[in-house]
Amino acid sequence: MEEPLVPLVPMSHTAHIRSHRKPRRNASSLAMRAGVAGGVLSTLAVAGASGAANAAESTTQTLEMPTLTADLATQVAQSADATRQAAANYELQAERDAAAAKAAKQAKADLAEAKKKAEAKKKAEAARKAAAAQAASRSSERTALSASTSSNVSAPASGSVATVIAFLKAQVGDAYVMGGTGPNAWDCSGLVQAAFKQVGVDLPRVSQDQSTAGTPVSLSNVQVGDILYWGSAGSAYHVGVYIGNGQYLDAANPSKGVVIQDLSGYPATGAVRVL
Numbered sequence: 001m002e003e004p005l006v007p008l009v010p011m012s013h014t015a016h017i018r019s020h021r022k023p024r025r026n027a028s029s030l031a032m033r034a035g036v037a038g039g040v041l042s043t044l045a046v047a048g049a050s051g052a053a054n055a056a057e058s059t060t061q062t063l064e065m066p067t068l069t070a071d072l073a074t075q076v077a078q079s080a081d082a083t084r085q086a087a088a089n090y091e092l093q094a095e096r097d098a099a100a101a102k103a104a105k106q107a108k109a110d111l112a113e114a115k116k117k118a119e120a121k122k123k124a125e126a127a128r129k130a131a132a133a134q135a136a137s138r139s140s141e142r143t144a145l146s147a148s149t150s151s152n153v154s155a156p157a158s159g160s161v162a163t164v165i166a167f168l169k170a171q172v173g174d175a176y177v178m179g180g181t182g183p184n185a186w187d188c189s190g191l192v193q194a195a196f197k198q199v200g201v202d203l204p205r206v207s208q209d210q211s212t213a214g215t216p217v218s219l220s221n222v223q224v225g226d227i228l229y230w231g232s233a234g235s236a237y238h239v240g241v242y243i244g245n246g247q248y249l250d251a252a253n254p255s256k257g258v259v260i261q262d263l264s265g266y267p268a269t270g271a272v273r274v275l
Contacts, residue, residue: 171191189239208235229271246263247261
């Protein structure tokens with residue numbers, strides 16, 4: 001039986017030189033190399049595991065970010081709501097303050113108006129009392145004058161006076177017109193002139209002359225049919241005729257026309273008698 005052939009490995013041409021020979025790997029060297037390799041692998045495994053852990057941690061952190069962002073958005077929304085509510089409260093308070101100021105201003109104006117009205121009412125009451133007192137005084141004077149004139153009035157001396165008085169009373173209600181001489185509108189002297197003309201007595205046209213046309217008489221002795229005048233004799237500005245009972249008839253003014261009035265309300269200055 002033939003022995004198996006062992007393959008020959010050509011040696012390097014420098015193999016015979018010791019320094020050029022490759023050192024043989026013994027078991028300890030291999031074991032060391034294996035340990036080193038295992039350490040390297042372990043290190044790589046740890047690094048890989050650490051990297052995986054870091055990657056996992058990064059993934060976890062990345063997943064948690066939306067939660068943090070949502071919380072922040074909620075806080076921002078709540079802060080905005082709080083700001084709007086505060087603004088609404090400030091606006092409401094401002095409106096309340098404005099309403100209170102307006103109410104206070106109105107109350108002040110109402111108080112001033114009430115004081116003004118009270119003062120006006122007080123003055124009106126004082127004026128009313130003064131007017132009442134004055135009216136009472138005038139009434140007393142009229143009563144005294146009426147009593148004085150009535151006690152001294154004589155009856156008409158003849159039918160001529162009655163004719164004059166009847167004519168005058170027939171004109172009551174006619175209009176007053178400056179310069180009027182009838183038959184439906186008169187001034188004071190035009191009416192007196194027309195009345196006495198009814199009995200044949202021609203009087204001057206104007207009141208100044210009529211105030212001196214007859215015999216002067218005192219007001220305390222005045223009789224029915226006497227001519228009354230206002231102003232001084234010779235320059236009188238108004239005339240009328242006494243008709244008895246403290247009354248006279250005249251063409252008073254445009255607002256009254258021909259009327260009968262109380263002598264006590266507008267006392268004459270003097271009187272003349274022509275009948």
